[in-house]
Amino acid sequence: MSLVKYEILTKVAEVASFTKAADALGLTQSAVSHAVSSLEKEFGFALIHRSRVGVTLTSEGQTMLRAMRQVLDAQELLQQEAAHIHGVTRGKVRIGVISSISSNWMPEIVRIMDNQFPGIQVELREGDYYEIEQWLLSGEVEAGFLNGQKSEQYQFTELQQDPLLCIVSDKSPLFDKTEIDIVDLEDMPFIMTSYKGTNDVKVLLEQYHVKPNIRFELSEEVGILSMISHHLGISILPQLVIQNLPPTLRAIPLKQGGYRTIGIAMKHHASPVTKKFAEILSAWLKEQNSSLK
Template identity: 30%
Template sequence: MTITKFRAFLATVECGSFTEAAKRLYYTQSAVSRMVSDLESQWGVALLNRKKTGLTLTPAGAALLPYIRQICSDEMRLNGVLQDMTGLKQGVVRLGTVTAVANEWLPIVLKKLMQEAPGIEYEVLIGNGDVIDDWLKEDRIDVGLFTPKRDGNLNAELLHLDEFRVIFPKEHPLSKYKKIPLRVLQDYPYILHGASWCKELENRLKHGKQRIPVRYTTVGATSIVNLVKAGIGVSILPELLLENDKAKVESRPLDPPLYRKLFVVTHGTPTMPAVKVFLERLPALLKKRAKQR
């Protein structure tokens, strides 16, 4: 069946190898390779360059990929409509999110959802905002959980205000504050998170014309927390990124407070029943999680 071959080709491109595509599709490696070869023979064009260093798209493969992806997405939506009509609790929800959400929210949320509807499967991809944005527009995922750029082609609903916290070593002079003004941080070496996930903080620093001395720039909340714990400097991180390491350091909110805005984002109106259930249940499950903390 051609749609099966389309899925094999799409999975191979997304996974980067026949072996990984076979694991995703529950086929053998040879079966996936053969289905892609069948498409190439049928159409008379090479879709993939097969080299020892890996697989890459040929010009023909790159040109045909968007159409094949659209056909596979339409087939999933068709199945979703049929499931909705027949009341079947099955389907796939494809999620794209940032590391903090994947680590702190999804294990609890997905566990509960899978108990309620065990027939629904979940695929989770982790990336930064730009990558997740692309995944949505390419129809690689159904839902994004992140901070998007302004884009009229995406539907974004505010899901969570993630408060920024100033972090510093225990018994540090900053511990006398209940809330910390940015100007106070000018007196201490600062460890900057190199990710571009928060324009709000960047804008606050520019607007206030702060001259905070940056001693280190790195990416990774745990690395920053460990540097702060060692007395290298102070930093500012969203509360969600501190979940696993907050006992290592002290933290205070900013004065005035500042938040990273996390959204649930879709490209168009979701039609798949499994996706609609996920979107409907997510806010309530997150509220329940917050109360249990």
């Protein structure tokens, strides 16, 4: 019964609401509240801080949540190993994804997983590189897409080098160029991608000591492209996020090159289901790359 309570508290912490947790788990709100109160009584201290704006974990609750996730992960691994011995692949895998991966890769990968391994449930959680790394380290996801960060706490496998391209509008003096020297971007109105963690564009600009005139910093590529469409600046974006540009915009290669490294990070002792997901992903990417040659 405690495992069910651990799952309930984990969901409450994830959505910061008893009501939303109850809906997600198919339970009543009173059942969720009772489970949390029961855990608090069992442990002898408060796990949840309740307020008008929602619920948050106490510091003790944060500590216990990390331990509960380890227990739940161990239980999931145990079930997956048993299924693996029987020759049946089943279980759940939680993946941290960036927006360009969720829109370009995941639909096909999930379709393949559903067709070949209907017993595997794939859950996707979208965030930036920093958030995904934190989810991986805290146990909120089993695997996640990162841009080259390495850590002793997980294994990182490089999947693809995604070229960084300069995006300009038809009003830009750079529009007709076949390639752009990055030093020509000095002092130009620029729209910078904004997110926590290693920013590939900033790293590239710093590498060549280029300081553009940053007018805006936006986290969503759609907003950046809209700004460029209105002739408010230029930007540098990964190729994967700029599919189907309108004719008034161009994606132009940089003379110096430049790319972001996309890879999959997993726990060192990954579950059979997580390994199967990574195997399917790698095989699909290999096939896609072969078809482009």
